[in-house]
Amino acid sequence: MRLHPSSLHDSLQDPVLGSIGFLNEVMSRYPEAISFAPGAPHPDTLDDLDTERYVDRFIDYLVDEGRSPEQARRLLLEYGPSRGIINGIVRDALHRDHGIDAPPNALVVTVGAQEAMLLVLRALFRSAEGVLAVANPCFVGIVGAARLLDIDVVPVDETELGIDLDALEEVCRSSRAKGQPVRALYVAPDFSNPGAARMSLACRQRLLDLADREDFLVIEDNAYGFTAPAGVELPPLKALDTARRVVHIGTFAKVAFPGARVGYVIADQQVGSSSGERLLADELAAVKNMVTVNTSPLCQAVIGGMLLEHGGSLTELSRCKSEIYQRNLTCLVDTLDRYLGEGLHPGIRWNRPRGGFFVRMDLPSPVDAALLEVSAAQYGVLWTPMRQFYLDRTGDNRLRLSCSYLDPQQIEEGVRRLAAFLMEETDPGRTVAVAADPPVAPG
Amino acid sequence: MRLHPSSLHDSLQDPVLGSIGFLNEVMSRYPEAISFAPGAPHPDTLDDLDTERYVDRFIDYLVDEGRSPEQARRLLLEYGPSRGIINGIVRDALHRDHGIDAPPNALVVTVGAQEAMLLVLRALFRSAEGVLAVANPCFVGIVGAARLLDIDVVPVDETELGIDLDALEEVCRSSRAKGQPVRALYVAPDFSNPGAARMSLACRQRLLDLADREDFLVIEDNAYGFTAPAGVELPPLKALDTARRVVHIGTFAKVAFPGARVGYVIADQQVGSSSGERLLADELAAVKNMVTVNTSPLCQAVIGGMLLEHGGSLTELSRCKSEIYQRNLTCLVDTLDRYLGEGLHPGIRWNRPRGGFFVRMDLPSPVDAALLEVSAAQYGVLWTPMRQFYLDRTGDNRLRLSCSYLDPQQIEEGVRRLAAFLMEETDPGRTVAVAADPPVAPG
Numbered sequence: 001m002r003l004h005p006s007s008l009h010d011s012l013q014d015p016v017l018g019s020i021g022f023l024n025e026v027m028s029r030y031p032e033a034i035s036f037a038p039g040a041p042h043p044d045t046l047d048d049l050d051t052e053r054y055v056d057r058f059i060d061y062l063v064d065e066g067r068s069p070e071q072a073r074r075l076l077l078e079y080g081p082s083r084g085i086i087n088g089i090v091r092d093a094l095h096r097d098h099g100i101d102a103p104p105n106a107l108v109v110t111v112g113a114q115e116a117m118l119l120v121l122r123a124l125f126r127s128a129e130g131v132l133a134v135a136n137p138c139f140v141g142i143v144g145a146a147r148l149l150d151i152d153v154v155p156v157d158e159t160e161l162g163i164d165l166d167a168l169e170e171v172c173r174s175s176r177a178k179g180q181p182v183r184a185l186y187v188a189p190d191f192s193n194p195g196a197a198r199m200s201l202a203c204r205q206r207l208l209d210l211a212d213r214e215d216f217l218v219i220e221d222n223a224y225g226f227t228a229p230a231g232v233e234l235p236p237l238k239a240l241d242t243a244r245r246v247v248h249i250g251t252f253a254k255v256a257f258p259g260a261r262v263g264y265v266i267a268d269q270q271v272g273s274s275s276g277e278r279l280l281a282d283e284l285a286a287v288k289n290m291v292t293v294n295t296s297p298l299c300q301a302v303i304g305g306m307l308l309e310h311g312g313s314l315t316e317l318s319r320c321k322s323e324i325y326q327r328n329l330t331c332l333v334d335t336l337d338r339y340l341g342e343g344l345h346p347g348i349r350w351n352r353p354r355g356g357f358f359v360r361m362d363l364p365s366p367v368d369a370a371l372l373e374v375s376a377a378q379y380g381v382l383w384t385p386m387r388q389f390y391l392d393r394t395g396d397n398r399l400r401l402s403c404s405y406l407d408p409q410q411i412e413e414g415v416r417r418l419a420a421f422l423m424e425e426t427d428p429g430r431t432v433a434v435a436a437d438p439p440v441a442p443g
Numbered sequence: 444m445r446l447h448p449s450s451l452h453d454s455l456q457d458p459v460l461g462s463i464g465f466l467n468e469v470m471s472r473y474p475e476a477i478s479f480a481p482g483a484p485h486p487d488t489l490d491d492l493d494t495e496r497y498v499d500r501f502i503d504y505l506v507d508e509g510r511s512p513e514q515a516r517r518l519l520l521e522y523g524p525s526r527g528i529i530n531g532i533v534r535d536a537l538h539r540d541h542g543i544d545a546p547p548n549a550l551v552v553t554v555g556a557q558e559a560m561l562l563v564l565r566a567l568f569r570s571a572e573g574v575l576a577v578a579n580p581c582f583v584g585i586v587g588a589a590r591l592l593d594i595d596v597v598p599v600d601e602t603e604l605g606i607d608l609d610a611l612e613e614v615c616r617s618s619r620a621k622g623q624p625v626r627a628l629y630v631a632p633d634f635s636n637p638g639a640a641r642m643s644l645a646c647r648q649r650l651l652d653l654a655d656r657e658d659f660l661v662i663e664d665n666a667y668g669f670t671a672p673a674g675v676e677l678p679p680l681k682a683l684d685t686a687r688r689v690v691h692i693g694t695f696a697k698v699a700f701p702g703a704r705v706g707y708v709i710a711d712q713q714v715g716s717s718s719g720e721r722l723l724a725d726e727l728a729a730v731k732n733m734v735t736v737n738t739s740p741l742c743q744a745v746i747g748g749m750l751l752e753h754g755g756s757l758t759e760l761s762r763c764k765s766e767i768y769q770r771n772l773t774c775l776v777d778t779l780d781r782y783l784g785e786g787l788h789p790g791i792r793w794n795r796p797r798g799g800f801f802v803r804m805d806l807p808s809p810v811d812a813a814l815l816e817v818s819a820a821q822y823g824v825l826w827t828p829m830r831q832f833y834l835d836r837t838g839d840n841r842l843r844l845s846c847s848y849l850d851p852q853q854i855e856e857g858v859r860r861l862a863a864f865l866m867e868e869t870d871p872g873r874t875v876a877v878a879a880d881p882p883v884a885p886g
Contacts, residue, residue, distance in 0.1 A: 001660070001687040002713045008566055008726060017729040020736075024524065038522075046520045047513075051741060052495050070490075077489045077702040079481075081467065111554055111704075111735040118734055123451055127593050144733035149592075150570050217444070244444040259520040261554075261739040270445045283451060286460040290587035291561055292554040292735060293463075296704040296742050298494065 011147035016140050019388040022369070026376060034414035035382040036401040039193060039357045042324045043405065046257055054305030055298070058086075061308055080297045083285040084109025086304035090264050093307055097314045098225075099239040100248060106268035106281045108288065109295045112258075113223060113251035116265035118145045118291065119284045120184075120219055120247050125151045130183030131175050135163050137195045137389035139221065142186045152180065155391035160351055162199030163187055165206055172214040184217040184247075189237055191224040191356025194389050194400045198354065204237055211245040217269070218246045226255050226318040227325045227355040244269050247280070252303050255318035260299045325357060328403040331411050332359055339419040348422060350401075357404040360386065363426050367399045371425065379421040381414050454590035459583050462831040465812070469819060477857035478825040479844040482636060482800045485767050486848065489700055497748030498741070501529075504751055523740045526728040527552025529747035533707050536750055540757045541668075542682040543691065549711035549724045551731065552738045555701075556666060556694035559708035561588045561734065562727045563627075563662055563690050568594045573626030574618050578606050580638045580832035582664065585629045595623065598834035603794055605642030606630055608649055615657040627660040627690075632680055633668040634799025637832050637843045641797065647680055654688040660712070661689045669698050669761040670768045670798040687712050690723070695746050698761035703742045768800060771846040774854050775802055782862040791865060793844075800847040803829065806869050810842045814868065822864035824857050 011017055023037050055076065062072035075085065084090075087107045094100040110116040121132065121142075132146050136155030146153050156171055157164045163185075172182045187207070189199040199207070211218050220237045228234070238248035251263040267280035288294070310316035333352050336359070340348060347364035367385045376382050386398035401418075403411055454460055466480050498519070505515035518528065527533075530550045537543040553559040564575065564585075575589050579598030589596050599614055600607045606628075615625050630650070632642040642650070654661050663680045671677070681691035694706040710723035731737070753759035776795050779802070783791055790807035810828045819825050829841035844861075846854055 002715075003723060005715055007569070008714070009569055009730075011733075012566060012726050012729060017733060020732045021525070021729060040522060041520075043517065046517055049520055051498075051520075055494075074486065074489055077484075077492055077494075077700045079483060079696075079701040082464070111739075114732075114736045115734065122591055123455060126450070126452055141733060141736075148565055148730060148733050253522075257520045258522040259740045261735065261737070261742075271451070272445075272448055280446060283455050286455060286464060287452075287591060289463045289557075290454075290460060290584060290591050291558065292704065293557045293584075294704070296554075296739055297702045298745070299704075299739050299742060302741070 009148070010150070011144070014144075014147050015388055016144045016147060019140050023384060026372060027382060030376040030380070030382060033376050033380045033382045034406070034410055034417060036403065036406075036414055036418070037382045037384045038405065039402050040405040041254065041258060042321070042328070044324060045321050049257055051302045054302045054309065057305035057308050058301040061304065076297045076301045078297070080294045081285075082288045082294050083107070083281065084264070084295055084300060085297050086300045086307075089304050089307050089312060093312050093314045094250075094266070096312065098236050100236065100266065102238075102266045102268045103279075105277070106266050106279050108265050108267070108281050108284045109300055110263045110265055110288070111292050111295050112253060112261045113221065113249050113263040114141050114145070115288070115292060116249045116263050117142050117219070118148070119287045120249070120265060120267065121145050121149055121151055122287050123280065123283045124184055124217065125149065129180070131180050133168060133171055133182045133185040133216070134391070135187050135192060135195065135197065136391050137386060137395055138186070138391065139188065139193050140388060142219070142221070143391070153391060154182070156185070158192065158195045158197045160195070160197055160353065162189060162197045162203050163207070165203065165210060168207075169210060169214070172210075172216065182214065182216045184219050185211070186219045186221065187237075188221040188223065190222065190234065191227055191353055192221075193224065193356065194358050194360060194384070194386060196351055196353030196356045196358055196360060199234075201234055204234070204240055208237065208240060208243070208245060212243050220246050220248045222248060222250045223254055224356045226314065226322050227329075227357070228322075229326055229354060230322075232354070238266060255314055255321065256303055256306050260303050262295060262299050262303045325404060326355070327408070328406065328411065329353065329355070329357070329359075331408045332401060332403040332415070335412050335415040339415050340422065345419075345422055348426070357402050359401045359403070361399050361401060363397050363399065363422070365426050366396050374425055375418075375421045379417045381417040381421060383418070452591070453593070454587070457587075457590050458831060459587045459590060462583050466827060469815060470825060473819040473823070473825060476819050476823045476825045477849070477853055477860060479846065479849075479857055479861075480825045480827045481848065482845050483848040484697065484701060485764070485771070487767060488764050492700055494745045497745045497752065500748035500751050501744040504747065519740045519744045521740070523737045524728075525731045525737050526550070526724065527707070527738055527743060528740050529743045529750075532747050532750050532755060536755055536757045537693075537709070539755065541679050543679065543709065545681075545709045545711045546722075548720070549709050549722050551708050551710070551724050551727045552743055553706045553708055553731070554735050554738050555696060555704045556664065556692050556706040557584050557588070558731070558735060559692045559706050560585050560662070561591070562730045563692070563708060563710065564588050564592055564594055565730050566723065566726045567627055567660065568592065572623070574623050576611060576614055576625045576628040576659070577834070578630050578635060578638065578640065579834050580829060580838055581629070581834065582631065582636050583831060585662070585664070586834070596834060597625070599628070600837075601635065601638045601640045603638070603640055603796065605632060605640045605646050606650070608646065608653060612653060612657070615653075615659065625657065625659045627662050628654070629662045629664065630680075631664040631666065633665065633677065634670055634796055635664075636667065636799065637801050637803060637827075637829060639794055639796035639799045639801055639803065641677075644677055647677070647683055651680065651683055651686070651688060655686050663689050663691045665691060665693045666697055667799045669757065669765050670772075670800070671765075672769055672797060673765075675797070681709060698757055698764060699746055699749050703746050705738060705742050705746045768847060769798070771849065771851070771854060772796065772798070772800075772802075774851045775844060775846040775858070778855050778858040782858050783865065788862075788865060791869070800845050802844040802846070804842050804844060806840050806842065806865070808869050809839050817868055818861075818864045822860045824860035824864060826861070
């Protein structure tokens with residue numbers, strides 16, 4: 001049987017759905033290239049990772065809680081509650097490390113942050129009602145999930161200082177005027193992927209006030225909060241959320257390891273008019289029954305054991321990783337300065353984020369798959385075209401550099417190749433020279 | 444913030460989404476009751492399950508394939524391809540054991556069969572176009588997934604002999620006449636949950652002919668095929684599918700263990716008009732990027748290692764389990780005969796499936812949550828009301844008995860309690876007595 005593409009769901013025509021596959025395909029064809037493309041974990045964060053020990057640690061915990069060793073081991077092999085089995089440990093860590101004070105039943109453990117996004121969007125959006133506002137540029141995962149569910153997405157510009165709150169207010173007004181009010185906003189306030197935006201404390205407060213005034217929910221993605229330099233951490237929106245406007249999504253892919261496929265969502269919004277205890281998290285767990293049933297308890301056990309071995313603290317768990325990623329980011333920006341700064345390449349500029357995995361670079365000419373192919377084949381260096389992150393044409397001349405899984409020598413060599421590529425293959429004379437954006441204030 | 448239920452997605456009002464949670468909740472309140480409710484694995488199938496050994500076995504396999512031990516171990520901890528990392532092993536097993544001959548790129552490894560269902564429905568159905576036909580009664584997971592995606596579902600009656608093909612043909616005609624043709628049919632041809640239906644070889648052929656003639660796809664769920672008595676196995680629809688009309692879904696929850704959350708889908712339908720190699724499986728992998736990104740490679744490794752330790756054979760992997768479930772099913776039916784047969788309870792009858800986990804029982808009076816509460820509290824026995832499995836009222840007087848995770852003594856004691864409950868709490872005089880359905884021919 002042959003299926004016509006037009007007979008399949010519309011989302012499959014959207015380049016967002018193919019973007020991850022496209023990058024993997026290019027990388028597989030150029031295994032020798034230095035790749036600034038993926039936001040993959042640094043290999044050093046995986047080398048000593050003993051999953052068996054962590055499982056045993058979690059089983060000990062279950063035994064301490066009153067189960068027999070046999071019951072504890074079986075718990076990891078059977079079906080389990082849709083909402084998860086490590087909820088208390090995760091909830092306590094979020095309270096201790098981030099000041100998020102949610103009841104235990106407000107948390108659902110998910111198959112990575114991606115499933116959490118899908119569950120939240122599905123529960124919150126009725127068919128053809130309301131729109132999702134997203135930071136522009138935006139993580140492809142949330143836009144892709146919205147496409148799967150036929151949810152309309154409206155972009156709101158984001159700079160290094162975070163989402164443009166005036167523009168957001170205007171979007172709220174115009175959307176309501178069209179009869180499709182903003183139901184929710186997706187935002188990553190700490191070093192967003194790919195924009196590297198970071199919202200100040202004042203901006204966070206203003207966003208929450210706006211959410212209350214304009215009656216929308218904030219879907220907060222906290223994937224990169226742990227990469228903040230020590231001493232300049234800011235509280236996540238959820239910790240400031242007295243009105244329960246924030247649904248908080250996190251992942252263990254970066255602070256632990258991606259192969260566990262474990263994330264979580266806190267959704268403490270009350271559902272229904274009674275004084276009952278039903279929370280949005282209960283609805284998410286019901287939706288999850290029809291998506292993945294439950295998150296592998298074996299994987300949850302590894303993550304639970306890792307957290308317990310680090311004193312139940314996300315900060316302790318992620319400390320070494322944060323240092324590696326800080327080192328790499330500093331190295332990347334410094335090396336870009338050395339090879340491309342000082343007006344050597346007028347018209348090429350980049351940002352200088354204080355955290356996260358990503359640097360954004362503006363070129364004087366369009367950045368597309370064909371240019372990536374040239375960069376890979378002739379210069380041995382890979383990166384990500386940024387147009388897939390934008391809902392408009394703003395990103396057409398931009399590329400994203402990820403430094404997470406490289407070592408300083410590889411970053412240096414990669415930037416050397418990148419500089420050669422940019423020198424030969426782009427036309428820096430066409431726009432006014434600006435060597436680099438000014439540094440962003442730490443909030 | 445308080446959310447009104449009517450502001451959330453319609454699926455959350457559907458009892459199907461709450462059905463699993465409801466049963467878990469009742470079971471948690473009556474931990475001492477004997478439960479015929481869940482289709483959970485028998486504990487004996489989990490006792491010797493050494494996940495660490497299986498991971499090591501899979502790593503050895505990766506090393507044999509040319510990776511270094513370090514690379515192999517990292518593969519289990521990192522992100523990975525959306526379509527999976529054990530595809531070749533699974534594909535070979537399906538070929539060897541079931542005669543399914545699909546190219547390796549036609550397989551996607553999923554987070555259980557549930558995610559596979561969601562991916563297939565999302566890819567195949569455009570918004571508000573076409574309907575999904577399902578066996579009635581039907582597994583709640585497929586109806587729930589359809590509800591999440593606003594896909595209309597049409598029931599087609601199913602007896603122990605399988606789906607009513609004349610009724611299906613009529614549904615195809617009437618749906619097309621309404622401008623909403625049947626796009627796909629969901630069916631479990633071997634011992635469906637909950638109907639225990641089994642289609643004969645002739646019926647399977649007739650279904651495939653009908654699919655070709657009426658131009659719909661068949662979504663085949665093979666969860667219980669392994670429970671067929673030795674010697675009377677039938678080929679899955681996919682093995683007979685010369686026209687590529689069948690999308691085949693399987694799970695390792697029953698033949699291996701549920702906690703892995705690993706399933707798979709074979710979708711070898713060509714997409715597009717070119718002679719290119721793009722298959723429906725490629726589209727499913729793209730959708731999966733936006734649902735769970737990839738299935739935990741650590742969990743895939745456990746399953747891959749289990750398969751390898753059993754000679755790469757699903758039949759070998761499931762042999763002991765099949766024997767346990769056969770023993771239990773025979774025990775349940777025999778015990779029902781002893782306690783309830785011979786006209787002792789006129790108006791109460793049940794089926795006698797040759798495989799699967801479930802027996803269906805008809806009562807002379809309605810079966811609902813209130814009756815289950817009485818059964819649990821006063822008689823110490825749990826079961827599943829069947830109305831949640833039906834899209835019409837056919838199941839209002841029915842309950843499902845699962846025997847998968849009990850031992851023969853528990854089954855005997857459970858049936859004794861059930862008989863006492865039925866004697867006291869139902870009114871068997873209201874309908875004509877039929878002690879039991881005639882046995883179903885093995886096809």
